[in-house]
Amino acid sequence: MTYFLYPGCSLEAGGSHYLVSVEAVAHALGLTLKEIDDWNCCGASIHYVGGTELQTKTLNARNLALAQKQGGYDIIAPCSSCYIQMIKTAHEFEEEPKLAEELNQILAEGGLNYTGGVKVRHVLDVLYHDLGVERIAAAVKKPLDGVKVAVYYGCQTTRPYGEYDSVEDPHTMDDIMEALGAEVVPFEHKAKCCGSGIFFTEMETCAPLAGGILGEATEKGADMIVTACPMCQMNLEIYQSRLNKILGTEYDMPVVFVTQLMALAFGGDFKRDAALDRNIVSAAEVLKNAAA
Amino acid sequence: MGQSILVVGGGMSGVSAALEAAEAGYDVVLVEKNPYLGGRVAQLHQYFPKLCPPYCGLEINFKRIKSNPRIKLYTMSEVTGIEGEPGNYKVTINQLPRYVNERCTACGKCADAVEATIPSSFDYGLGQIKAAYLPHELAYPYRYVIDPSIVETEDGAKAKEACPYDAVVLDDAPKETIEEAGAIVWAAGWSPYDASKVEYYNFNSSPDIITNVQMERLAAAGGPTGGKIVKLSNGEAPKKVAFIQCAGSRDVNHLPFCSTICCLASLKQATYVREQLKDAEVTIYFIDIRAMDRNEDFYTKVKADEKISFVKSKIGLIEPGENGVLVLNGENTTTGERFKAEHDLVVLATGMQPNTDLSKIPADMVYDEYGFVQNAEGIFGAGTVRRPGEVHVSVQDGTSAALKAIQVVAGR
């Protein structure tokens, strides 16, 4: 099975451990990932400030056109923000002939063309639907026994089309975590927003959102939050100390990527495959015992 | 007049179509999926706006059927194939086994003997019934059914043994029959939209969130609570009841059309609550109240009840509160206020999904994008497979479809 990988800007930096672990998991499960050559930024959630909607769609249409030109495989976009921007463009391209025409006029400026049909997939989608929970469970060498996780999808991971999971009450990642042997705590915030694209610039305003998530996870006795979105990971983890200051709390909650735990459970190396050393709020303590 | 008219569906439209054609002198084959006639209206407690029992009219219709030799009835049957052309159809009917024959006197001894229970589909899953059962207290035909799940079990044998009339037939098998017909009326009705699909209402999270069709069974004397409106979580009477309109209807993500009857149904159900529970308060959350024609009088009457209030707001979330209370989040679109309102019983006014959306007619037919069927030359839709609507529209439509069918067979 071959897919395009669209790492996006996040996985190049703040989400580097996501990229490392996605690649490790793909390797373990026999997926071939090819990076789209010369991809560009998707525009992300903040796209509207400096650009128009058509400009943002242009960014994504270019990536789709490149993917089509380079083989037309399904594109895996691990970053939820990239996923949503790209799938939106892909969808609207199919649904709105006028837009499709416009985009092609625009693409022509750079010598590109897109005829539609390239599929944009979230990493959870591919793991759950193309591989399946059973294959994932079969690959587990070191089950995460005793690890209690709060599974946090965030907002953009399954939206807006609900292509592969419920938009309000998703379950794919829960099922994957259970396949790894982890204990999934009930988590009402699983699909609530953490502040997403404006978290960084409106931290005071968004603090209660992220605080709610960290709070419930702590309350439910989770050892860590598991996510599939680099923005959530960043907001909840990197700025956790800042949040504690704003909210007067003392959260100490590791936030890890689903693929990091998979890589570990598949018997991968803590650093090399799971990149768990890159988490600022360390989950090492809990995981050391579990996946020993 | 040699040719039959085949009517699919024994609900209000289908029964009307069958009777009106038969009483005009035509032979009719009536095919019903359930073990009884009456369809969805048989499950209603009362009709709006008269607050009268549906069985009052159904009884007359059943009497007409019983006394009319022109109607041939198949229950527990579905049409699985249609071949031929207008004036000359061969229709395949697949009848499921009832495991009970005509000798049944509905004495109930089989049910007494059987231990296994199944969810009551007549009560929309609200209660459990014995696996040997009378579909409901007014069922026509008035005969028991044995659920296939117990046929090969000890319970099945017990049922057979208990029957004094040799009416239990455990080796009953599906039957396939071909009927010839000149024209077909498709009146397969509707299904309540799956409330769990409107995820933000968390339908499955509390037994005190029910749908409007379930509310009918709660209020019906023959229902799981004997007609008492209670919270299913603890059996207590609710104090603050909410009705959420357009729970899936008028929504491009669910049913993009208006289901037409839900506003009136909720107004009616509000009267059920108020009739039984003098202190209970009712709030109806709505976008537009659609009480067409003389039904407006009913709306006027319900509005006059001080304990029934109306809030223009589509509820955006139902979440659990303390002590099992349900918290409804909404924006009052008149005042602009965002509110959290506590209720202890929430009724979702889910809409009508045409059964032709869920399962297509086995013939070359055209549907609109919601699954409502368009008429063809020899196959005519009737009732809620054509549009969502009230009972009288189904009767009107059934009667109209009957004449269209007659036009095909008349003079042949």
Place this chain on the structure above:
Amino acid sequence: MDKNQACYLCKGCGLGEALDFDNLEEVLGESGVSEVKTHDALCSPDGVALIQADVDGGVNAVLIGACSSRVKTDEFNFGSQVIVERASLREQALMCSEAEYEGEETAGEDRQMLAADYLRMSAVKLAKSNVPVPFKLELEPETALMVVGGGVAGINAALAGAKAGVQVYLVEKEAALGGFLGKMAKLAPETPPYQELEDTGLEELVAQVEADGKIKVYTGNTVDKTAGAPGNFTVTLSGGDTFRCGAIVQATGWLPYEPEKLADELAYGSNPGIITNVDMEAKAKAGELGGLGAVAFIQCAGSRDQNHLPYCSAVCCTVSLKQAMMVKEANPEAAVYVIYKDIRTPGQSEEVYREAQRKGVVFIRRDEDYPKISESGGKLAIETMDMTLNDTVEIDELDMVVLATGLKPNNPKVVDAPLVALGMDQEAAKKLAAESKAACDSWSVLNLQYRQGPNLPTLKYAYPDSHFICFPYETRRTGIYTAGTVRRPMRVSQAVEDATGAALKAIQAAHAAAEGVAVHPRSGDMSFPEFAMQRCTQCKRCTEECPFGAINEDEKANPLPNPTRCRRCGVCMGACPERIISFKNYSVDMIGSMIKSIEVPEEDEEKPRVIILACENDALPAIDMAARKGHKWSPYIRFIPVRCLGSVNLVWIADALSSGIDGVMLFGCRHGEDYQCHFIKGSELANVRMSKISETLDRLVLESDRVRVEEISFNEVDRVPEIIAEFMETIEEVGPNPYKGF
């Protein structure tokens, strides 16, 4: 016919164990039924074969003592020439009495007496029943239909009838067919994807009518006279033509609500820019929408308003959406507003609402108060509450304000006096009746030559229907059906369906008249009332009280029955003080004799007897169900089913009380504005009559508490034992009937 009777008693369903069958055979013998057979399961193929063999051997009157007549009807049907009488021993003697009285000394005795009485009554009933002979019209029955009204409903009714092979006379008062359809520019979207305005299709319809050899069109005509009855109506038109028809569809459509009445509220008449939706349609049809820069539609102009039309006209929202879209099509730049209370676009027409929005129509939700319309600088301005802004706003620079006025049925309002006699204050009732009469005197559609008046009776508004939920086509005049907006406000597409259905009902009615059988709700019934005229005192009660206006009168006030108008309810039979009206299988004498056949124990036995005359349509099933559900009640009760409470003749009460019965109850349907009585007025008339019974009781020196009328709905199963228990208490308080033993 010679009656050869036999009785079959069933021992199944516990009857065998509960009852003494030797005793029952004895009782039957005393009642004149000597041939008695028993079977363990009479409804089984064996049991049925037993009866069938006897029928084949000449038995033509069968008494079955088993279960309720509502079940096993197929099994116990031996053809139209064999009279079958069912004694409901299972439901009415066994189920309702078992457990509670089990073990008590007298339990078996009471139950046995109960079963015996039911068999006695059934034996009498069988003896007094005859096989009905269908009524035959003197002239050859006519199957042709008359359709009155050449609008969309009328045209479609005519076409539908003709396509089914029936001759149709289509009468239209205007010079051309079309009605309001002819005045419409476009139709709102009716077909998928419900976004495009549609042509009216009138030309095509008219062409079809003209090409159809079975349709005779009379334009420029109204109906001067409709005489006769189903199967034999004779119609005289204003143009002088006359023809016979078997049944009638009235499709006279609607009238716009008078905008002049909105002069105060909505300034109608003060400015030529304030027009109605009807005017707007005319402008659209004339292609005069082009210059409009800003238009506002005001919904519910007079509708949903207690001072005007309290009901919702159902179509005005869609009409305004359509007209708004037409304005937008003529000028996409136009500012178009719809000021509404609730947007009512049921079903797929929600998409019409969305489409109007897509086209840029702006919707403003108002409150109950009408917007204020004023003139400023040659343009119009509206001041209205804007609910979503929660503010009062002013919209100015409007070229036009369209009032979305509602629909009134094109039919005079006729509410007959007895119908409102109960549950309404008498002054109001009189006023209503007077208004009705005035309306009839001034205006009639069909000019029926009926004793009760020239028009179809109507409900609260002028809609001429009756059971508008379950049986929407049923008017109160047999063989005459209404279709389209005269029946109920409805859209064009629905009117087409409605007309097609009404055509079928009319075809059926003519068919039934020809066969001599009843139509709804006693479809297929061949019995009909016969009048022993030599004893008639010309009291007019039958002619006045018939819910269907079936009986005319001659100059000397003698009743002139029209059996094909009759629904066989027996209200006339109940009304007749001289007891001269009887059916072959239902009569005053029959029920009276049944009552008298009940064995009344001596006073000192302390076993009272109460009879309940129960409506067989609703009360009887409720009783059946109550019994099956396990409810128990006094074994001193005897039920007697009646066709309708309206058929209860007062003499039966007298018969009962004078033969020592301690109490009489009547179980019937709900009456009043939301009546459930299948015969419209039967239950109400029973109440009226019973309210006057004290006179009779006084004559007998009896307490009025002994007689009671109860309304019981089909689903009020649990009330059955409650009502009975309460009544039995009353009877106990009142004490035994002093006439016992006389």
Place this chain on the structure above:
Amino acid sequence: MATKAYDKSFREEVYQNVDSGEDVKLCMQCGVCGITCPLRDEMTHGPRQLWSLIRAGKRDEVMNSPDIMLCTSCYSCKVRCPRGVKVIDVMHGLAHYALEQGIVPRKETSKFGKAFWDSIYKTGRVDETEVPMRYTMMAGPIHGIFNMLEMMDIGRALLSHKRMKFKIGPGLPPSKKIKGMKGLKKMLNKAKAMSPGKEG
């Protein structure tokens, strides 16, 4: 006293110039978006009321509403809107339109977003190290340095966890451009020219 409303010019302006602005027409004022937004308590109007104000022609109230730039892009409202209104896209469109008109609904987000696009225009991608630095420096040299010190702990943490490339200062050394940068730039310019309100 009635306020004058429903002048059509503003709604036409929105329909024509704002990205996805025409979607506003479809709103039936049910209120679901207003209650769905995670930042509803921070909003004065919320989407539904904004749409209502747009239709009523309340230009100042809409254009000056800070709500139009408070969207977290969580897509909840879009998912739930029964009319299929692309609520987020309209919100974003309105924010963009306001910025173009010189109105800054939310200062920080505006600055950050601008830095973001600068990066896209320069390299085709966004450098997570560079953008925050650019953003912080936008406050002016003194404030910028102060802000940078504020963020220092976080930067250090990222750096030490291999989640940030080390750089000495903003723009040094310049990030690598994508190969097709020239083409992309042309495309983006063309797209801008074709965007609502920019045609012709």
